[in-house]
Amino acid sequence: MFLQSHSIMTLLLLILSLFLKSSSCQLQCSKEILDDKEFSISMTDHTTAESGDCIWIPFNLTFPKNKVTPPYKKIWFKEDPQTNVDIQVVDNMKLESKNTFRINGLPRGEYEYGFKLEWGCNQTYIFPKRLRIYVSELTRKPxxxxxxxxxxxxxxxxxxxxxxxxxxxxxxxxxxxxxxxxxxxxxxxxxxxxxxxxxxxxxxxxxxxxxxxxxxxxxxxxxxxxxxxxxxxxxxTVEFPPQILNGSQCVVEGKLLVCVCISRGNPLPPITWPFASLTEYSVISSSSIQTVNSTFTMPAADYLNSTVKCISSNGLGQAEIVIPIQNYTEKYGLDGSQRFDANLPWITAVSFSLNLILLTSLIICAYKRYKNMQKVPCDREENNTYASLKKADVQEEYTTISPKPK
CATH class of the missing domain: 2.60.40.10 (Immunoglobulins)
Structure with a gap:
């Protein structure tokens, strides 16, 4: 019986203790009425930065230290007070850290940040001032x-x-x-x-x-x-020795020998033609980017070889090529003497045929004209004969003889 009553008393004391603690918490967590004049924050209200930059915002706080006692929290939020981005806990007023807010890079855009304090039990003060940050595109390049x-x-x-x-x-x-x-x-x-x-x-x-x-x-x-x-x-920028390109060639055009040599290199590789013994020739050169184009021209009859050499060089090396003359032996002999054109027999045959046709046409026309001239006198003779049978000659042959008088 005694043990049962003792257990009941212990339970009652425990319940009473919990009730007192709950009442004490409720008294402690009751929100105080705060005076805005006691709270202020000193900082810039706007700043600019480039995308990805470190942004440092120094600030100073004023608040009633008899009310806001450690431990308390200094909190930065973005846009909405419920969106916390930086929280600093102050456990000792003497060891309070410097008031600096650091943002570790932002993409391009516009942003708004605010600040608040939290202490005690559910005690919060939101500072009305806002920080606006304008972030431009990153201009620093590698x-x-x-x-x-x-x-x-x-x-x-x-x-x-x-x-x-x-x-x-x-x-x-x-x-x-x-x-x-x-x-x-x-x-x-x-x-x-x-x-x-x-x-x-x-x-x-x-x-x-x-x-x-x-x-x-x-x-x-x-x-x-x-x-x-x-x-x-x-x-x-890549430097390289000359390279003579496939477009290089030599041809005979009429009475002229025309050679073209194309070379590519960096630095630009000038082109030379080894014709020291020749006097009548011309060379025209042009360049574009890393390509040099050179054209050599001379009388074909003055050149006694069937190939031409092209040389191109720069500080990194030299390139040369022997270019055969296209159709050279068909128009000129190896000794430089001019040959008959391969098309000459064909042209002669055509010319002979045309002349033969013209001559035949002339003969036919002359014959027809001669026949026409012969036909006109014959017709006239026939007409005269026909007329003579009807007129004078007949009358004379059959005249009437008159009788002589007795």
Whole structure:
């Protein structure tokens, strides 16, 4: 009986204790009426930045320290007071951190931030002042170093990408060939090295260029968080020795020998024609990009060979080609004497046939004219004979004889 009554008393005391604690909490968590004049924040009301930049906002607070006691929270929110983006807990007033708000990079756009304090139990004060941030597009581009290269020799391109508050960059290279097609170069295609130095991330791209890589574009692309992308493009300069192209040829045009030689190289490779012993000839040269075009002209009868040599050279080498003269032996002998045209027999045959037809036509016409001239007198003779049978001659042959008088 005694044990049962003791248990009841213990239970009652426990219930009473819980009730008192609950009442105490409710008293402590009751919201105070705050005076706005006791709260203020000093900071800029607007600022500008580039996409991905670190944004530092210094500010100073004024609040009643007899009411807002540690531990309390300093909270920055974005747009809505319920959307917290930065929280600092102050446990000791003497160890309070500096009042600086840092934003770790933003994409392009306009943003609004606010500040509030929280302390005690459900005690909150939202400062009415707002911070507006205007973020423009990132203008800082990677720095790409590309020095003149030589065909077949290993070369290195270096890309230095800025490190932004939005995070480390992911760097890749994009190569645009002469045909306009772009391809992304991956690690297994080329050799990459990547490291961080003096606030920039560095990527090195190793390659062995070819002549066709000259004047192609290569781009260093740096990608960050929030879909922030920046890039820089450089044009490759590749030096290479002369290459004589397939369009080079020599032909005989009428009485002239005309030779064309086309060479490509970087630096531009001038073209020479080894005709020191000749005096009557002309050379016209032109160039476009890395191509040189030279035209040589002279009287065909003055040239005694069946081939012509073209020489092109620059500081990296020399190229030469022996060009055969097309149709040379058909028009000119090996000694330079002019031959009859292969079409001459055909032309002679046609000419003879035309002359024969003309002569035949003349003979026929002359014969017909002669026949016509002979036909006219015959007709006249027939008419006269017919007339004589009717008139004078007949009358004379049959005249009447008168009788003589007795």
């Amino acid at each position: 720095i790409v170093r590309a020095y003149p290269m030589k065909e077949g020799q290993a070369a290195t391109l270096t890309c230095r990408a800025y490190r932004l508050c939005s995070g480390r960059s992911k760097v890749h290279w994009k190569w645009t060939k002469a045909d306009g097609q772009s391809t992304v170069q991956h690690d297994y295609d080329y050799d990459f090295h990547f490291h961080f130095q003096r606030g920039r991330e560095i990527s090195r791209f190793h390659l062995t260029p070819k002549a066709d890589d000259h004047n192609t574009n290569i781009t260093c692309v740096a990608e960050y968080n929030y879909s922030i992308v920046t890039e820089r493009t450089v044009t490759l």
